[in-house]
Amino acid sequence: MIRLVSLLLLLLAAGCTPYRLIPAGKVEFTDHGSVETPIDWNWRPIDTVHTWTLDGPNLQEMLFHLGIEDGKTLMNALDVESGFNPLLVWFGKVPDEVSFRFHKRMTEHEIMDLFTASMSKITESPVVASGLMPADLGGHQGFRFDYAFVGKDEVRRRGFAVGAVVKDKLYLIHYVGTALYHYDRNRADAERVAASFVFAGKD
Amino acid sequence: MISRRAFSAGLLACLGGCATHHESGPSSDLPDIGAGYRPDPKSDEAGLWLKLDKVEQNQRRSPGRIRDKPINDLVQDMVCRLAGAYCPDLRPYVIRVPAFNATCAPNGMISIWSGLLLRCHSESQLAAVLGHEIGHYLKRHSLQRLRNSRELDDFAAFFQFQLQGPAAGLIRGLSQDITQASKSMFSRDHEREADALGLALMADAGYAPAACADIWRHIKAEDAAGGESERFDFFLSTHPATTERIDNLDELARRRPPAARPAPDRLNAALGPLRRSFMADEINQGHFKRTDNLLTRLIGDGIDPGGALFYRGELYRRRNRDGDEAIALGNYHDACETADPPAEAFRGVGTIRWRRGETELAREYFRRYLRVAPNADDGDMIRKYLSGA
Numbered sequence: 165m166i167r168l169v170s171l172l173l174l175l176l177a178a179g180c181t182p183y184r185l186i187p188a189g190k191v192e193f194t195d196h197g198s199v200e201t202p203i204d205w206n207w208r209p210i211d212t213v214h215t216w217t218l219d220g221p222n223l224q225e226m227l228f229h230l231g232i233e234d235g236k237t238l239m240n241a242l243d244v245e246s247g248f249n250p251l252l253v254w255f256g257k258v259p260d261e262v263s264f265r266f267h268k269r270m271t272e273h274e275i276m277d278l279f280t281a282s283m284s285k286i287t288e289s290p291v292v293a294s295g296l297m298p299a300d301l302g303g304h305q306g307f308r309f310d311y312a313f314v315g316k317d318e319v320r321r322r323g324f325a326v327g328a329v330v331k332d333k334l335y336l337i338h339y340v341g342t343a344l345y346h347y348d349r350n351r352a353d354a355e356r357v358a359a360s361f362v363f364a365g366k367d
Numbered sequence: 368m369i370s371r372r373a374f375s376a377g378l379l380a381c382l383g384g385c386a387t388h389h390e391s392g393p394s395s396d397l398p399d400i401g402a403g404y405r406p407d408p409k410s411d412e413a414g415l416w417l418k419l420d421k422v423e424q425n426q427r428r429s430p431g432r433i434r435d436k437p438i439n440d441l442v443q444d445m446v447c448r449l450a451g452a453y454c455p456d457l458r459p460y461v462i463r464v465p466a467f468n469a470t471c472a473p474n475g476m477i478s479i480w481s482g483l484l485l486r487c488h489s490e491s492q493l494a495a496v497l498g499h500e501i502g503h504y505l506k507r508h509s510l511q512r513l514r515n516s517r518e519l520d521d522f523a524a525f526f527q528f529q530l531q532g533p534a535a536g537l538i539r540g541l542s543q544d545i546t547q548a549s550k551s552m553f554s555r556d557h558e559r560e561a562d563a564l565g566l567a568l569m570a571d572a573g574y575a576p577a578a579c580a581d582i583w584r585h586i587k588a589e590d591a592a593g594g595e596s597e598r599f600d601f602f603l604s605t606h607p608a609t610t611e612r613i614d615n616l617d618e619l620a621r622r623r624p625p626a627a628r629p630a631p632d633r634l635n636a637a638l639g640p641l642r643r644s645f646m647a648d649e650i651n652q653g654h655f656k657r658t659d660n661l662l663t664r665l666i667g668d669g670i671d672p673g674g675a676l677f678y679r680g681e682l683y684r685r686r687n688r689d690g691d692e693a694i695a696l697g698n699y700h701d702a703c704e705t706a707d708p709p710a711e712a713f714r715g716v717g718t719i720r721w722r723r724g725e726t727e728l729a730r731e732y733f734r735r736y737l738r739v740a741p742n743a744d745d746g747d748m749i750r751k752y753l754s755g756a
Contacts, residue, residue, distance in 0.1 A: 244653065260593035260656045262686050271718045272748055274684070281685065284651040289431075290463065290644075296745040307748065314430040 183208045186216060193364075196230040196335070197302060200360040203353050211239040218350060222317070224341030226354050232334040234268040238282045268332040272296060272307040275334065279325060280311065289313045293325075301328035301335060302361040312343070322347040326358045337361060391514060397507050402452040412510050416474040423476040426460050433461040433481065433641065441637040442479055445494055448572040450501050457501065465648035467586060471500035473509040485645040486585055486661065488668050490634040491569065491578035498565030498572075498579075505564065508557040515553050519546045547602050554605040562612060566619050575630040576620035580613045585664065587613065592660035635670065642671050643709060646678040650685070658682055673705035677712040684715070692719060703735075710740035714749070721752060 186205040192198045193214060205216035205226070214228040215221065229238050237243045244261045252258065264281040267274075276293050283291040291313040299308035306328025314320050323340030339354035341347030391411045406412035426432060433439070438461055447454035459477040466482040477500055479493075487493040503509070523546045527539050562579070570576040587609045590596060599608040606612075635642075649658050659682060665675040680698030683691040696719045702712035713736035720729035733749050743749065 257594065260595075260654045262653050262655045264653065264685055265687065267687060269722055271722060273714065273718055273745065277681075277685070281651050281653075284648075285653065290465075290648050290651065294744045297747040298751050309745075318425075318430055320430060 193228065193230055195364055197361055197363045199357050199362070201353070201357050203350075211241050213239055219346065222319075224339070224346040224350055226339045226357060227337070229334065229336040229338075232266045232336070234332055235265055237263050237265055238279070238336070239286075242282055242285060266334045268329065270329070272298075275307070275327060275329070275336075276309050276325075279309075279336065279338075283311070283313070287313055287315050289315050299326055301326050301337070301358070302330075302363045304328040304330050304363070306335075311338075311340075320344065324351075324354075326361075330363060335361075335363075391517075393514070395511060395515070397511060399505050400453075400507050403456060411513065412473070412507075415510060415513060419472040419474040419476060422472070423458070423460075423474065426462070426476065426478065429462070431463050433463055435461075435639075435641055437637040437639060438484070438641060441490075441633055442477075442493075442497070445490070445497055446477065446501070449494060449498050449568045453501070453505070457504065459497075463648070465645065465652055469496050469500050471504045473504065473507060475504065477501075481641075481645045481648065484634075484638060485642060485649060487582065487634060488585075488665075488670055489575070489578060489630070490632045491574040491630045492582045493634055494569040494572065494574040495565060495579040495582055498567075498569040498574075499561045500565070501568060502561035502564030503557065506557070506560060508561065512550075512554060512557065516550055519549055522546075544602060551601070551603060551605055555607050558606045558612075559615065562616060563619055566616060566623075570620075570623045570626075573626065573628065573630055575626065576623045577617075578630075579620060580616035583609055583613045583616065585661075588664070589657045589660050593654060593657035643674040643678070646674055650678055650682050655682065655686055671707070673702050673708045673712070676702035676705065677709045677715065680712070680715055684719070695719065703732075708739070710736055710743065713739060714745075717749075717752070 183206045186201065186207045188201055188203050190198055190200050203218075205218060207214065207216050209215070212229075214230070216226040216228075218224055232238060240246075243263050243265075244259075245263055248259060264278050264285070266278060270278065273296065276296050280291045280293045291311055293309045293311040296307060296309040299306050306326065308324060308326045311323045311325065312321065320343040321340050322343045323338055325336060325338035327334060327336035329335075337358045339347075339351065339358070341350065390407070390409050406416055439459075442459045442461060446457050446459050450457050456475045457471075457477055458475055459479055461479050461484070462481065464480040464482060465485075466480055467486055468480045469478060469483050471477045477497070479497075483496060484493070487496075523542050526542055530538055566576050566579045569579070590598070590609070598604070607615075646662070649661065652658070659679065662675045662679040662682065666672050666679065676698045680695040680702065682695075683698065684695035696716065699712045699715035699719070702708050703716060713732045717729045717732035717736060720726075720732060730753055733752050737743065737746065737749055
């Protein structure tokens with residue numbers, strides 16, 4: 165019975181998920197920029213993040229955090245303070261929770277740390293980043309790094325991220341997949357997508 | 368109030384339910400487990416063990432298991448010191464979970480969470496928790512709770528099935544509350560028994576019995592710092608109130624004769640660099656006040672002060688309220704001056720100095736970072752700062 169209910173809930177959730185085909189070619193992100201993808205992807209928005217996948221989000225995903233403003237979290241759902249009961253806050257009973265926020269004066273190391281801390285919250289698993297180095301995003305000086313974690317499902321995953329701070333906003337593109345197969349299979353496609361990023365107004 | 372037909376149907380349902388159980392037994396006054404014990408395959412206890420054997424299989428090969436030899440050797444040795452003849456029946460696993468907890472399953476699987484190890488200042492404090500868990504195992508508390516829960520649920524189901532009339536809803540709710548409170552009280556009695564037995568086991572093994580209350584004092588202080596003072600609920604709390612546990616453990620420790628020789632303390636050597644990775648996991652949880660209390664305590668007690676100062680700096684830098692950057696910088700500087708500074712502390716100073724436009728000072732610390740960590744995987748980025756890009 166529990167299995168049946170779980171399956172029904174899963175089907176219901178899948179039915180609600182507005183996946184849309186992203187055909188190979190140019191893809192525009194309103195107000196932020198565009199990329200060129202060599203292959204088709206499936207797109208759905210999660211919170212403020214554009215997410216792409218080929219075989220399913222648990223197998224591989226490409227995520228676009230575009231235009232994160234000063235003082236904001238990487239995703240709205242990570243802003244725990246916004247969910248505090250205002251009455252409790254008024255009486256000084258603030259829960260012992262802080263959000264990890266982007267600040268426009270952050271250095272590359274601090275942004276990588278913001279990313280791993282945020283991802284650790286999302287995955288509920290320790291996320292470890294390595295290999296921070298200078299890189300280019302859409303013609304702007306930025307950074308890239310690799311990351312890895314073992315999720316609650318006990319599957320090892322690897323990822324890479326490329327980012328830059330432009331006009332006080334953070335632009336971060338990352339790709340993650342199962343370490344055993346999916347990461348390597350489409351890494352080159354993901355690298356080409358990240359390398360093709362063009363900021364809006366630069367066409 | 369109860370019709371004859373409803374009573375008969377309820378009785379049949381209850382008997383039908385009983386028929387599906389394996390051979391069971393009493394929920395209280397069970398004999399202690401014997402060394403090398405295996406349950407009767409037809410018993411409900413065997414079913415419980417079978418389920419937990421499967422959990423243990425997963426735990427054994429889990430990527431979340433910490434396989435570091437020194438800490439695994441230490442906890443295995445401690446379990447054997449504490450459990451004596453039961454040593455071959457108990458199998459400890461160190462698991463990377465940043466929370467204060469340890470468990471002992473009835474089949475002998477002991478899980479020790481990394482958040483517990485981080486909070487133990489001495490081997491005696493860890494022995495206090497392991498002794499408590501072994502106490503649960505010896506007294507077969509899980510089996511007792513399983514049977515007690517089943518007895519109460521069966522009774523409540525039978526009782527509720529018979530209820531009719533306008534007051535039925537109210538009485539049904541009341542019976543659920545009473546059932547829950549009974550289960551919680553039963554569990555709290557087990558915790559008290561495991562506390563007393565754990566203290567006896569660890570003191571007999573040569574550990575300092577005062578450590579049992581000390582570790583709970585740490586947790587109480589963290590709870591208070593996090594605004595969660597004494598979370599006790601008569602109906603739901605499966606453990607006694609922390610204050611009660613501290614008082615009881617202090618009293619039991621006072622009754623013990625003085626130790627003949629100092630307690631062993633191999634914990635800090637065995638944890639080594641793992642402690643810093645546990646600190647990193649801790650700050651990722653986003654609990655500012657609680658974590659600040661923990662790290663400040665570690666610094667004060669001289670438990671890896673270099674690591675604790677660095678991560679306290681990270682905690683403040685991440686929060687980034689007015690004045691936090693200065694506190695972070697102070698902690699990074701203090702970490703740099705300890706006997707075993709983390710390389711990242713030099714980088715932390717460099718990063719903040721760089722942001723403040725103190726370029727030369729920043730570069731000095733970046734150079735020190737590379738001297739301490741010449742193979743750092745972010746070397747290219749650091750060299751970019753040094754080259755003036």
